[in-house]
Amino acid sequence: MTPPEMGRTFRRYATRLPAVLVLLSLLGGCASVRGVMLPVGGTAPGASQVDMLVATTRQRSDPA
Numbered sequence: 001m002t003p004p005e006m007g008r009t010f011r012r013y014a015t016r017l018p019a020v021l022v023l024l025s026l027l028g029g030c031a032s033v034r035g036v037m038l039p040v041g042g043t044a045p046g047a048s049q050v051d052m053l054v055a056t057t058r059q060r061s062d063p064a
Contacts, residue, residue: 043049
């Protein structure tokens with residue numbers, strides 16, 4: 001590739017990059033994580049119960 005061709009290729013991608021970033025930001029803003037990792041009361045037939053210990057460095061949230 002010659003230097004002028006490389007310059008045109010770079011300019012073509014450089015002009016598209018902001019549009020792609022804006023599009024990804026808008027799509028990411030529409031994402032939702034509601035209902036994920038909720039405890040369930042039921043179990044599957046034939047499943048066994050496992051005791052699990054979970055630790056975190058985060059403080060308790062204010063109940064209010």
